[in-house]
Amino acid sequence: xxxxxxxIVSDILYVSKITKTKNKKITIIFxxxxxxxxxxxxxxxxxxxxxxxxxxxxxxxxxxxxxFLFEIKILLPIIIAFRYYIQYLQSVVIKKLxxxxxMNLKNYVLSQVFENRNFSTADTYYYVxxxxxxxxxxxxxxANFLNFLLQSIAFTIYLFVTEPRTISAFFVGxxxxxxPIYFLIKKSKDYEHxxxxxxxxxxxxxxxxxxxxxxxxLLKKETDETNRYIKITxxxxxxxxxxxxxxxxxxxxxxxxxxxxISIIALFFNNIFNITLPFMGVTLRMxxxxxxxxxxxxxxxxxxxxxxxxxxxxxxxxxxxRENYIITDEPSNKTLFELxxxxxxxxxxxxxxxxxxxxxxxxxxxxxxxxxxxxxxSTLLGLLAxxxxxxxxxxxxxxEKLGFVGPNPLIFSMTLRENLMYGNKNxxxxxxxxxxxxxxxxxEDKVKVDxxxxxxxxxxxxxxxxxxxxxxxxxxxxxxxxxxxSTSNLDEETKELIFNLLLNNTLTIINSTHDIDSFKNYTSHxxxxxxxxxxxxxxxx
Numbered sequence: 019x020x021x022x023x024x025x026i027v028s029d030i031l032y033v034s035k036i037t038k039t040k041n042k043k044i045t046i047i048f049x050x051x052x053x054x055x056x057x058x059x060x061x062x063x064x065x066x067x068x069x070x071x072x073x074x075x076x077x078x079x080x081x082x083x084x085x086f087l088f089e090i091k092i093l094l095p096i097i098i099a100f101r102y103y104i105q106y107l108q109s110v111v112i113k114k115l116x117x118x119x120x121m122n123l124k125n126y127v128l129s130q131v132f133e134n135r136n137f138s139t140a141d142t143y144y145y146v147x148x149x150x151x152x153x154x155x156x157x158x159x160x161a162n163f164l165n166f167l168l169q170s171i172a173f174t175i176y177l178f179v180t181e182p183r184t185i186s187a188f189f190v191g192x193x194x195x196x197x198p199i200y201f202l203i204k205k206s207k208d209y210e211h212x213x214x215x216x217x218x219x220x221x222x223x224x225x226x227x228x229x230x231x232x233x234x235x236l237l238k239k240e241t242d243e244t245n246r247y248i249k250i251t252x253x254x255x256x257x258x259x260x261x262x263x264x265x266x267x268x269x270x271x272x273x274x275x276x277x278x279x280i281s282i283i284a285l286f287f288n289n290i291f292n293i294t295l296p297f298m299g300v301t302l303r304m305x306x307x308x309x310x311x312x313x314x315x316x317x318x319x320x321x322x323x324x325x326x327x328x329x330x331x332x333x334x335x336x337x338x339x340r341e342n343y344i345i346t347d348e349p350s351n352k353t354l355f356e357l358x359x360x361x362x363x364x365x366x367x368x369x370x371x372x373x374x375x376x377x378x379x380x381x382x383x384x385x386x387x388x389x390x391x392x393x394x395x396s397t398l399l400g401l402l403a404x405x406x407x408x409x410x411x412x413x414x415x416x417x418e419k420l421g422f423v424g425p426n427p428l429i430f431s432m433t434l435r436e437n438l439m440y441g442n443k444n445x446x447x448x449x450x451x452x453x454x455x456x457x458x459x460x461x462e463d464k465v466k467v468d469x470x471x472x473x474x475x476x477x478x479x480x481x482x483x484x485x486x487x488x489x490x491x492x493x494x495x496x497x498x499x500x501x502x503x504s505t506s507n508l509d510e511e512t513k514e515l516i517f518n519l520l521l522n523n524t525l526t527i528i529n530s531t532h533d534i535d536s537f538k539n540y541t542s543h544x545x546x547x548x549x550x551x552x553x554x555x556x557x558x559x
Contacts, residue, residue, distance in 0.1 A: 038126075039118045045111060046161045052108035053165035057172040057307075059101035064299035066094045072295065108165075112158050120154035136339065136365045136406055144221040149324050156321030159314045166311035173304035181297050195271060202268040203316050209261040210320040216254040223247055265316055269309045276305040339407035345415050353416070354498065354526050355379040355402050360411035362401060371397050374411070375555050377544070381416075384520075384527040386534055386559075389546035394553055395530040396424075398546070399500050402528060417526075421491030423504040427483040435469035437486055442494045454493060458485045458515065481508055488516055492523075501529040505536060 543559035
Protein backbone atom coordinates (compact mmCIF):
# COMPACT_ATOMS: atom_id res chain seq x y z
CA UNK A 19 0.00 0.00 0.00
CA UNK A 20 2.82 2.38 0.95
CA UNK A 21 4.63 1.56 -2.30
CA UNK A 22 1.46 2.27 -4.28
CA UNK A 23 1.10 5.67 -2.61
CA UNK A 24 4.76 6.44 -3.34
CA UNK A 25 4.21 5.46 -6.99
CA ILE A 26 1.15 7.73 -7.25
CA VAL A 27 3.06 10.67 -5.73
CA SER A 28 5.94 9.97 -8.13
CA ASP A 29 3.52 9.94 -11.07
CA ILE A 30 1.96 13.24 -9.95
CA LEU A 31 5.39 14.87 -9.82
CA TYR A 32 6.34 13.38 -13.19
CA VAL A 33 3.21 14.63 -14.97
CA SER A 34 3.58 17.99 -13.22
CA LYS A 35 7.17 18.30 -14.48
CA ILE A 36 6.50 17.54 -18.13
CA THR A 37 3.26 19.55 -18.47
CA LYS A 38 4.55 22.83 -16.98
CA THR A 39 0.93 23.87 -16.38
CA LYS A 40 0.79 26.97 -14.21
CA ASN A 41 -0.98 27.21 -10.82
CA LYS A 42 -1.85 23.50 -10.60
CA LYS A 43 -1.60 23.38 -6.79
CA ILE A 44 -3.64 26.56 -6.36
CA THR A 45 -6.27 25.21 -8.78
CA ILE A 46 -6.57 21.91 -6.91
CA ILE A 47 -6.76 23.66 -3.50
CA PHE A 48 -9.45 26.02 -4.85
CA UNK A 49 -11.36 23.01 -6.22
CA UNK A 50 -11.16 21.27 -2.81
CA UNK A 51 -12.51 24.38 -1.06
CA UNK A 52 -15.42 24.55 -3.51
CA UNK A 53 -16.18 20.86 -2.97
CA UNK A 54 -16.31 21.37 0.79
CA UNK A 55 -18.70 24.28 0.34
CA UNK A 56 -20.93 21.96 -1.72
CA UNK A 57 -20.89 19.42 1.15
CA UNK A 58 -21.88 22.05 3.73
CA UNK A 59 -24.58 23.40 1.40
CA UNK A 60 -26.00 19.85 0.94
CA UNK A 61 -26.19 19.36 4.70
CA UNK A 62 -27.96 22.71 5.06
CA UNK A 63 -30.48 21.87 2.31
CA UNK A 64 -31.26 18.47 3.87
CA UNK A 65 -31.79 20.04 7.31
CA UNK A 66 -33.98 22.79 5.87
CA UNK A 67 -36.29 20.31 4.13
CA UNK A 68 -36.47 18.24 7.31
CA UNK A 69 -37.69 21.27 9.32
CA UNK A 70 -40.29 22.04 6.61
CA UNK A 71 -41.82 18.54 6.59
CA UNK A 72 -41.43 17.69 10.30
CA UNK A 73 -41.24 19.35 13.71
CA UNK A 74 -37.91 17.73 14.57
CA UNK A 75 -34.96 19.68 15.95
CA UNK A 76 -32.36 18.96 13.34
CA UNK A 77 -29.36 20.26 15.28
CA UNK A 78 -27.83 18.69 18.41
CA UNK A 79 -28.11 20.60 21.71
CA UNK A 80 -24.58 21.94 21.34
CA UNK A 81 -25.64 23.73 18.13
CA UNK A 82 -29.23 24.63 19.07
CA UNK A 83 -28.31 28.32 19.05
CA UNK A 84 -28.40 28.16 15.20
CA UNK A 85 -31.96 26.76 15.01
CA PHE A 86 -33.28 30.27 14.27
CA LEU A 87 -31.68 30.09 10.79
CA PHE A 88 -34.22 27.45 9.73
CA GLU A 89 -37.01 29.92 10.42
CA ILE A 90 -35.66 32.26 7.71
CA LYS A 91 -37.37 30.42 4.81
CA ILE A 92 -35.84 32.57 2.08
CA LEU A 93 -32.42 31.08 2.95
CA LEU A 94 -33.38 27.72 1.35
CA PRO A 95 -33.62 28.89 -2.29
CA ILE A 96 -30.52 31.06 -1.72
CA ILE A 97 -28.53 28.06 -0.44
CA ILE A 98 -29.79 25.92 -3.36
CA ALA A 99 -28.76 28.57 -5.91
CA PHE A 100 -25.40 29.01 -4.15
CA ARG A 101 -24.83 25.24 -4.06
CA TYR A 102 -25.36 24.74 -7.81
CA TYR A 103 -23.33 27.82 -8.72
CA ILE A 104 -20.44 26.43 -6.66
CA GLN A 105 -20.84 23.02 -8.35
CA TYR A 106 -20.76 24.70 -11.79
CA LEU A 107 -17.67 26.69 -10.80
CA GLN A 108 -15.92 23.60 -9.43
CA SER A 109 -16.66 21.66 -12.63
CA VAL A 110 -15.24 24.48 -14.79
CA VAL A 111 -12.09 24.73 -12.62
CA ILE A 112 -11.39 20.98 -12.90
CA LYS A 113 -12.12 20.88 -16.65
CA LYS A 114 -9.86 23.86 -17.26
CA LEU A 115 -7.05 22.07 -15.40
CA UNK A 116 -7.61 18.87 -17.42
CA UNK A 117 -7.61 20.69 -20.78
CA UNK A 118 -4.55 22.77 -19.85
CA UNK A 119 -2.61 19.63 -18.85
CA UNK A 120 -3.78 17.86 -22.04
CA MET A 121 -2.73 20.79 -24.25
CA ASN A 122 0.72 20.98 -22.66
CA LEU A 123 1.14 17.20 -22.83
CA LYS A 124 0.40 17.20 -26.56
CA ASN A 125 2.91 19.99 -27.08
CA TYR A 126 5.45 18.04 -25.00
CA VAL A 127 4.92 14.82 -26.98
CA LEU A 128 5.28 16.60 -30.32
CA SER A 129 8.49 18.28 -29.12
CA GLN A 130 9.80 14.82 -28.14
CA VAL A 131 8.92 13.46 -31.57
CA PHE A 132 11.08 16.17 -33.13
CA GLU A 133 13.84 15.91 -30.52
CA ASN A 134 14.23 12.15 -30.17
CA ARG A 135 13.24 11.27 -33.75
CA ASN A 136 12.85 7.48 -33.43
CA PHE A 137 9.04 7.45 -33.52
CA SER A 138 6.94 5.63 -36.07
CA THR A 139 3.95 7.50 -37.54
CA ALA A 140 1.49 5.25 -35.67
CA ASP A 141 3.28 5.86 -32.35
CA THR A 142 3.19 9.61 -32.94
CA TYR A 143 -0.56 9.62 -33.61
CA TYR A 144 -1.24 7.42 -30.59
CA TYR A 145 0.93 9.39 -28.17
CA VAL A 146 -0.52 12.74 -29.19
CA UNK A 147 -4.20 11.91 -29.74
CA UNK A 148 -4.85 9.06 -27.29
CA UNK A 149 -2.28 8.93 -24.51
CA UNK A 150 -2.13 12.67 -23.82
CA UNK A 151 -5.90 12.88 -22.98
CA UNK A 152 -5.58 9.80 -20.74
CA UNK A 153 -2.66 11.27 -18.82
CA UNK A 154 -4.41 14.62 -18.38
CA UNK A 155 -7.40 12.74 -16.98
CA UNK A 156 -5.03 11.14 -14.46
CA UNK A 157 -4.20 14.56 -13.05
CA UNK A 158 -7.87 15.57 -12.70
CA UNK A 159 -8.62 12.16 -11.17
CA UNK A 160 -6.12 12.99 -8.42
CA ALA A 161 -7.94 16.30 -7.81
CA ASN A 162 -11.34 14.55 -7.81
CA PHE A 163 -10.07 11.88 -5.42
CA LEU A 164 -8.99 14.55 -2.92
CA ASN A 165 -12.27 16.43 -3.39
CA PHE A 166 -14.50 13.44 -2.72
CA LEU A 167 -12.29 12.17 0.11
CA LEU A 168 -12.58 15.45 2.01
CA GLN A 169 -16.26 15.73 1.14
CA SER A 170 -16.85 12.24 2.58
CA ILE A 171 -14.96 13.25 5.73
CA ALA A 172 -17.19 16.34 6.12
CA PHE A 173 -20.38 14.25 5.87
CA THR A 174 -18.93 11.62 8.23
CA ILE A 175 -18.04 14.20 10.90
CA TYR A 176 -21.62 15.51 10.85
CA LEU A 177 -23.05 11.99 11.15
CA PHE A 178 -20.74 11.04 14.02
CA VAL A 179 -21.75 14.21 15.87
CA THR A 180 -25.50 13.67 15.37
CA GLU A 181 -25.96 9.87 15.12
CA PRO A 182 -22.74 8.16 16.34
CA ARG A 183 -24.31 4.75 17.09
CA THR A 184 -26.09 4.35 13.77
CA ILE A 185 -23.26 5.55 11.54
CA SER A 186 -20.82 3.28 13.42
CA ALA A 187 -22.90 0.30 12.36
CA PHE A 188 -22.72 1.47 8.76
CA PHE A 189 -18.94 1.77 8.87
CA VAL A 190 -18.72 -1.81 10.12
CA GLY A 191 -20.56 -2.74 6.93
CA UNK A 192 -18.10 -0.72 4.83
CA UNK A 193 -15.25 -3.01 5.94
CA UNK A 194 -16.88 -5.81 3.97
CA UNK A 195 -16.80 -3.65 0.81
CA UNK A 196 -13.02 -3.14 0.81
CA UNK A 197 -12.14 -6.40 -0.96
CA PRO A 198 -14.88 -6.20 -3.67
CA ILE A 199 -13.82 -2.60 -4.46
CA TYR A 200 -10.15 -3.65 -4.62
CA PHE A 201 -11.03 -6.58 -6.90
CA LEU A 202 -13.07 -4.40 -9.28
CA ILE A 203 -10.31 -1.77 -9.48
CA LYS A 204 -7.69 -4.46 -10.23
CA LYS A 205 -9.81 -6.07 -12.95
CA SER A 206 -10.49 -2.65 -14.45
CA LYS A 207 -6.75 -2.02 -14.71
CA ASP A 208 -6.27 -5.37 -16.45
CA TYR A 209 -8.82 -4.41 -19.10
CA GLU A 210 -7.27 -0.93 -19.43
CA HIS A 211 -4.04 -2.66 -20.42
CA UNK A 212 -5.89 -4.71 -23.07
CA UNK A 213 -7.53 -1.50 -24.35
CA UNK A 214 -4.13 0.17 -24.54
CA UNK A 215 -2.70 -2.67 -26.65
CA UNK A 216 -5.77 -2.79 -28.92
CA UNK A 217 -5.59 0.99 -29.35
CA UNK A 218 -1.97 0.79 -30.47
CA UNK A 219 -2.83 -2.00 -32.90
CA UNK A 220 -5.73 0.08 -34.24
CA UNK A 221 -3.44 3.09 -34.85
CA UNK A 222 -0.86 0.89 -36.60
CA UNK A 223 -3.55 -0.62 -38.80
CA UNK A 224 -4.84 2.81 -39.82
CA UNK A 225 -1.28 3.81 -40.75
CA UNK A 226 -0.93 0.56 -42.71
CA UNK A 227 -4.07 1.35 -44.72
CA UNK A 228 -3.15 5.00 -45.35
CA UNK A 229 0.35 4.07 -46.50
CA UNK A 230 -1.01 1.52 -48.96
CA UNK A 231 -4.46 2.84 -49.85
CA UNK A 232 -3.72 3.03 -53.59
CA UNK A 233 -2.52 -0.59 -53.73
CA UNK A 234 -5.44 -1.79 -51.59
CA UNK A 235 -7.96 -0.20 -53.97
CA LEU A 236 -6.07 -1.37 -57.04
CA LEU A 237 -6.05 -5.01 -55.90
CA LYS A 238 -9.66 -4.82 -54.67
CA LYS A 239 -8.66 -5.68 -51.10
CA GLU A 240 -10.98 -3.13 -49.45
CA THR A 241 -13.25 -5.81 -47.96
CA ASP A 242 -10.36 -7.80 -46.48
CA GLU A 243 -8.78 -4.69 -44.97
CA THR A 244 -12.14 -3.51 -43.61
CA ASN A 245 -12.84 -6.90 -42.02
CA ARG A 246 -9.36 -6.89 -40.49
CA TYR A 247 -9.96 -3.48 -38.96
CA ILE A 248 -13.46 -4.47 -37.77
CA LYS A 249 -11.92 -7.34 -35.75
CA ILE A 250 -9.52 -4.94 -34.02
CA THR A 251 -12.23 -2.37 -33.26
CA UNK A 252 -14.61 -5.12 -32.07
CA UNK A 253 -12.00 -6.29 -29.57
CA UNK A 254 -11.47 -2.69 -28.52
CA UNK A 255 -15.24 -2.27 -28.14
CA UNK A 256 -15.61 -5.45 -26.05
CA UNK A 257 -12.73 -4.53 -23.72
CA UNK A 258 -14.07 -0.99 -23.30
CA UNK A 259 -17.54 -2.29 -22.46
CA UNK A 260 -16.17 -4.76 -19.90
CA UNK A 261 -14.07 -2.03 -18.27
CA UNK A 262 -17.12 0.27 -18.22
CA UNK A 263 -19.23 -2.40 -16.52
CA UNK A 264 -16.57 -2.93 -13.86
CA UNK A 265 -16.29 0.84 -13.28
CA UNK A 266 -20.07 1.21 -12.99
CA UNK A 267 -20.32 -1.73 -10.58
CA UNK A 268 -17.60 -0.16 -8.48
CA UNK A 269 -19.40 3.20 -8.39
CA UNK A 270 -22.78 1.63 -7.53
CA UNK A 271 -21.51 -0.73 -4.84
CA UNK A 272 -21.37 1.78 -1.96
CA UNK A 273 -24.68 3.62 -2.71
CA UNK A 274 -26.54 0.31 -3.24
CA UNK A 275 -25.22 -1.07 0.05
CA UNK A 276 -26.24 2.11 1.84
CA UNK A 277 -29.81 2.20 0.54
CA UNK A 278 -30.18 -1.54 1.08
CA UNK A 279 -29.00 -1.32 4.72
CA ILE A 280 -31.19 1.72 5.42
CA SER A 281 -34.24 -0.15 4.10
CA ILE A 282 -33.48 -3.23 6.27
CA ILE A 283 -32.85 -1.12 9.40
CA ALA A 284 -35.96 1.03 8.81
CA LEU A 285 -38.16 -2.03 8.35
CA PHE A 286 -36.83 -4.36 11.06
CA PHE A 287 -34.41 -2.59 13.42
CA ASN A 288 -35.63 0.99 13.72
CA ASN A 289 -36.19 0.49 17.46
CA ILE A 290 -32.46 -0.20 17.85
CA PHE A 291 -30.98 2.32 15.42
CA ASN A 292 -32.38 5.81 15.02
CA ILE A 293 -32.99 6.44 11.30
CA THR A 294 -34.01 10.06 10.82
CA LEU A 295 -34.60 12.05 7.63
CA PRO A 296 -31.39 14.11 8.07
CA PHE A 297 -29.45 10.90 8.73
CA MET A 298 -30.81 9.27 5.56
CA GLY A 299 -30.12 12.33 3.40
CA VAL A 300 -26.57 12.96 4.64
CA THR A 301 -25.69 9.25 4.63
CA LEU A 302 -26.77 8.91 1.01
CA ARG A 303 -24.66 11.93 0.07
CA MET A 304 -21.70 10.55 2.02
CA UNK A 305 -21.81 7.20 0.23
CA UNK A 306 -22.27 8.96 -3.10
CA UNK A 307 -19.04 10.83 -2.39
CA UNK A 308 -17.37 7.55 -1.40
CA UNK A 309 -18.50 6.01 -4.68
CA UNK A 310 -17.10 8.97 -6.63
CA UNK A 311 -13.86 8.65 -4.65
CA UNK A 312 -13.68 4.96 -5.61
CA UNK A 313 -14.25 5.91 -9.27
CA UNK A 314 -11.43 8.44 -9.12
CA UNK A 315 -9.17 5.78 -7.58
CA UNK A 316 -10.04 3.45 -10.48
CA UNK A 317 -9.05 6.12 -13.01
CA UNK A 318 -5.79 6.77 -11.16
CA UNK A 319 -4.88 3.07 -11.21
CA UNK A 320 -5.88 2.71 -14.88
CA UNK A 321 -3.73 5.68 -15.82
CA UNK A 322 -0.60 3.76 -14.81
CA UNK A 323 -0.99 1.75 -18.02
CA UNK A 324 -0.66 4.96 -20.04
CA UNK A 325 1.99 6.48 -17.79
CA UNK A 326 4.23 3.46 -18.40
CA UNK A 327 4.16 4.31 -22.10
CA UNK A 328 4.95 7.94 -21.38
CA UNK A 329 7.95 6.91 -19.28
CA UNK A 330 9.49 5.63 -22.53
CA UNK A 331 9.72 9.27 -23.65
CA UNK A 332 11.75 10.15 -20.57
CA UNK A 333 13.90 7.05 -21.06
CA UNK A 334 14.77 8.14 -24.59
CA UNK A 335 15.32 11.70 -23.41
CA UNK A 336 17.78 10.55 -20.74
CA UNK A 337 19.59 8.27 -23.17
CA UNK A 338 20.53 11.35 -25.24
CA UNK A 339 20.32 9.69 -28.65
CA ARG A 340 20.90 13.14 -30.11
CA GLU A 341 24.55 12.78 -29.09
CA ASN A 342 24.89 9.93 -31.59
CA TYR A 343 24.39 12.36 -34.49
CA ILE A 344 27.38 14.70 -34.65
CA ILE A 345 27.52 17.76 -36.91
CA THR A 346 31.06 19.03 -37.50
CA ASP A 347 32.46 21.91 -39.55
CA GLU A 348 35.47 20.51 -41.42
CA PRO A 349 35.74 22.17 -44.86
CA SER A 350 38.95 20.30 -45.67
CA ASN A 351 37.44 16.86 -44.97
CA LYS A 352 36.27 15.25 -48.21
CA THR A 353 33.98 12.81 -46.36
CA LEU A 354 30.55 14.43 -45.98
CA PHE A 355 28.76 11.65 -44.06
CA GLU A 356 30.29 8.89 -41.97
CA LEU A 357 28.40 6.04 -40.24
CA UNK A 358 30.37 4.12 -37.60
CA UNK A 359 28.94 0.88 -36.12
CA UNK A 360 25.39 2.24 -36.26
CA UNK A 361 22.53 0.32 -34.64
CA UNK A 362 18.94 1.49 -35.06
CA UNK A 363 15.42 0.49 -34.06
CA UNK A 364 12.20 2.43 -33.65
CA UNK A 365 10.81 3.44 -30.27
CA UNK A 366 8.70 0.66 -28.68
CA UNK A 367 10.08 -1.89 -31.15
CA UNK A 368 12.29 -4.89 -30.42
CA UNK A 369 13.29 -5.35 -34.07
CA UNK A 370 16.62 -3.83 -35.05
CA UNK A 371 16.55 -2.26 -38.51
CA UNK A 372 20.35 -1.91 -38.69
CA UNK A 373 23.08 -3.54 -36.64
CA UNK A 374 26.66 -2.27 -36.82
CA UNK A 375 26.57 -0.71 -40.31
CA UNK A 376 29.39 1.48 -41.63
CA UNK A 377 29.30 3.87 -44.57
CA UNK A 378 31.31 6.83 -45.96
CA UNK A 379 29.91 9.32 -48.48
CA UNK A 380 32.22 11.88 -50.11
CA UNK A 381 31.39 15.47 -50.93
CA UNK A 382 30.10 16.02 -54.46
CA UNK A 383 29.37 12.32 -54.99
CA UNK A 384 26.17 10.70 -56.26
CA UNK A 385 25.45 7.61 -54.15
CA UNK A 386 22.75 5.16 -55.23
CA UNK A 387 21.09 2.96 -52.57
CA UNK A 388 18.97 0.02 -53.73
CA UNK A 389 17.20 -2.89 -52.09
CA UNK A 390 13.86 -4.61 -52.02
CA UNK A 391 10.89 -3.07 -50.20
CA UNK A 392 11.25 -3.14 -46.43
CA UNK A 393 15.02 -3.44 -46.33
CA UNK A 394 15.42 0.02 -44.77
CA UNK A 395 16.49 2.31 -47.63
CA SER A 396 14.37 5.24 -46.39
CA THR A 397 15.52 4.60 -42.81
CA LEU A 398 19.15 4.78 -43.93
CA LEU A 399 18.46 8.16 -45.56
CA GLY A 400 16.83 9.27 -42.31
CA LEU A 401 19.91 8.28 -40.31
CA LEU A 402 22.22 10.16 -42.67
CA ALA A 403 20.00 13.25 -42.58
CA UNK A 404 19.51 13.26 -38.80
CA UNK A 405 15.80 12.55 -39.10
CA UNK A 406 16.50 9.48 -36.94
CA UNK A 407 19.22 9.06 -34.32
CA UNK A 408 21.20 5.81 -33.89
CA UNK A 409 20.52 3.82 -30.72
CA UNK A 410 24.26 3.27 -30.64
CA UNK A 411 27.19 4.07 -32.88
CA UNK A 412 27.83 7.48 -34.45
CA UNK A 413 26.80 9.42 -37.52
CA UNK A 414 29.13 12.28 -38.49
CA UNK A 415 27.66 14.95 -40.78
CA UNK A 416 29.65 17.86 -42.21
CA UNK A 417 26.77 19.90 -43.59
CA GLU A 418 23.38 21.09 -42.35
CA LYS A 419 22.17 22.44 -45.70
CA LEU A 420 20.02 19.48 -46.66
CA GLY A 421 17.23 18.98 -49.18
CA PHE A 422 14.80 16.09 -49.66
CA VAL A 423 12.48 14.85 -52.40
CA GLY A 424 10.41 11.75 -51.69
CA PRO A 425 7.65 9.73 -53.35
CA ASN A 426 4.98 11.71 -51.47
CA PRO A 427 6.13 15.35 -51.70
CA LEU A 428 5.48 17.65 -48.78
CA ILE A 429 2.76 20.12 -49.79
CA PHE A 430 1.05 22.44 -47.32
CA SER A 431 -2.32 24.08 -47.68
CA MET A 432 -0.86 27.56 -48.20
CA THR A 433 0.38 29.81 -51.01
CA LEU A 434 2.55 28.61 -53.88
CA ARG A 435 5.36 30.95 -52.71
CA GLU A 436 5.19 29.60 -49.13
CA ASN A 437 5.36 26.02 -50.40
CA LEU A 438 8.39 26.74 -52.60
CA MET A 439 10.21 28.70 -49.88
CA TYR A 440 9.33 26.36 -46.99
CA GLY A 441 12.38 25.95 -44.74
CA ASN A 442 14.45 28.23 -46.98
CA LYS A 443 16.65 30.62 -45.02
CA ASN A 444 17.77 32.43 -48.16
CA UNK A 445 15.93 35.40 -49.58
CA UNK A 446 14.69 34.85 -53.14
CA UNK A 447 13.02 37.43 -55.34
CA UNK A 448 9.74 36.73 -57.12
CA UNK A 449 11.65 36.85 -60.41
CA UNK A 450 13.96 34.02 -59.29
CA UNK A 451 11.01 31.93 -58.12
CA UNK A 452 9.04 32.52 -61.34
CA UNK A 453 12.09 31.66 -63.44
CA UNK A 454 12.34 28.32 -61.63
CA UNK A 455 8.60 27.69 -62.10
CA UNK A 456 8.85 28.31 -65.88
CA UNK A 457 12.02 26.22 -66.15
CA UNK A 458 10.17 23.24 -64.64
CA UNK A 459 7.03 23.96 -66.68
CA UNK A 460 4.97 23.65 -63.51
CA UNK A 461 1.74 24.76 -65.20
CA GLU A 462 0.77 23.69 -68.73
CA ASP A 463 -1.08 26.89 -69.56
CA LYS A 464 1.02 29.99 -70.05
CA VAL A 465 -1.12 32.27 -67.92
CA LYS A 466 0.53 34.58 -65.44
CA VAL A 467 1.53 32.62 -62.32
CA ASP A 468 0.15 33.99 -59.05
CA UNK A 469 2.62 33.19 -56.26
CA UNK A 470 -0.02 34.14 -53.67
CA UNK A 471 -2.44 31.52 -54.97
CA UNK A 472 -3.30 28.95 -52.32
CA UNK A 473 -2.46 25.36 -53.31
CA UNK A 474 -2.72 21.95 -51.65
CA UNK A 475 -2.47 18.25 -52.49
CA UNK A 476 -5.98 18.36 -53.98
CA UNK A 477 -5.38 21.24 -56.41
CA UNK A 478 -2.04 19.88 -57.66
CA UNK A 479 -1.25 16.66 -59.49
CA UNK A 480 1.32 14.24 -58.07
CA UNK A 481 3.75 15.30 -60.81
CA UNK A 482 3.31 19.00 -59.97
CA UNK A 483 3.90 18.30 -56.28
CA UNK A 484 7.11 16.45 -57.07
CA UNK A 485 8.28 19.32 -59.27
CA UNK A 486 7.65 21.73 -56.38
CA UNK A 487 9.73 19.48 -54.11
CA UNK A 488 12.69 19.65 -56.54
CA UNK A 489 12.29 23.41 -57.00
CA UNK A 490 12.22 23.89 -53.23
CA UNK A 491 15.62 22.16 -52.94
CA UNK A 492 17.22 24.11 -55.77
CA UNK A 493 15.91 27.43 -54.46
CA UNK A 494 17.33 26.66 -51.01
CA UNK A 495 20.93 26.31 -52.30
CA UNK A 496 21.30 23.01 -50.40
CA UNK A 497 24.64 21.18 -50.26
CA UNK A 498 23.06 17.72 -50.01
CA UNK A 499 20.05 16.30 -51.83
CA UNK A 500 18.35 13.18 -50.47
CA UNK A 501 16.20 11.42 -53.08
CA UNK A 502 13.74 8.68 -52.14
CA UNK A 503 11.95 7.29 -55.22
CA SER A 504 11.88 10.93 -56.22
CA THR A 505 11.05 10.62 -59.93
CA SER A 506 8.19 8.12 -59.65
CA ASN A 507 5.50 10.67 -60.59
CA LEU A 508 7.41 12.59 -63.28
CA ASP A 509 7.13 12.42 -67.06
CA GLU A 510 10.21 11.69 -69.18
CA GLU A 511 10.68 15.31 -70.24
CA THR A 512 10.75 16.51 -66.61
CA LYS A 513 13.06 13.64 -65.61
CA GLU A 514 15.50 14.68 -68.32
CA LEU A 515 15.32 18.29 -67.16
CA ILE A 516 16.03 17.31 -63.55
CA PHE A 517 18.88 14.96 -64.49
CA ASN A 518 20.55 17.76 -66.48
CA LEU A 519 20.13 20.20 -63.58
CA LEU A 520 21.66 17.68 -61.17
CA LEU A 521 24.59 17.03 -63.51
CA ASN A 522 25.38 20.74 -63.66
CA ASN A 523 25.11 21.18 -59.90
CA THR A 524 27.69 20.64 -57.17
CA LEU A 525 25.16 18.91 -54.91
CA THR A 526 26.06 15.74 -53.03
CA ILE A 527 23.26 13.34 -53.96
CA ILE A 528 22.17 10.34 -51.89
CA ASN A 529 19.58 8.48 -53.89
CA SER A 530 17.32 5.62 -52.79
CA THR A 531 15.67 4.17 -55.88
CA HIS A 532 14.37 1.08 -57.68
CA ASP A 533 14.96 2.79 -61.04
CA ILE A 534 18.76 2.79 -61.11
CA ASP A 535 18.86 2.72 -64.93
CA SER A 536 17.34 6.21 -65.09
CA PHE A 537 20.31 7.72 -63.30
CA LYS A 538 23.63 8.14 -65.07
CA ASN A 539 27.05 9.19 -63.84
CA TYR A 540 26.57 8.07 -60.25
CA THR A 541 29.79 7.53 -58.33
CA SER A 542 28.86 4.63 -56.04
CA HIS A 543 26.11 2.04 -55.62
CA UNK A 544 25.21 0.32 -52.35
CA UNK A 545 22.65 -2.44 -51.98
CA UNK A 546 20.86 -3.41 -48.74
CA UNK A 547 20.33 -7.17 -48.54
CA UNK A 548 18.58 -9.35 -46.00
CA UNK A 549 20.56 -12.35 -44.79
CA UNK A 550 19.21 -14.54 -41.97
CA UNK A 551 17.12 -11.65 -40.68
CA UNK A 552 20.07 -9.22 -40.68
CA UNK A 553 20.45 -6.26 -43.05
CA UNK A 554 23.80 -6.08 -44.84
CA UNK A 555 25.04 -3.01 -46.72
CA UNK A 556 27.08 -4.16 -49.72
CA UNK A 557 28.99 -1.92 -52.12
CA UNK A 558 28.27 -2.84 -55.75
CA UNK A 559 30.14 0.01 -57.48
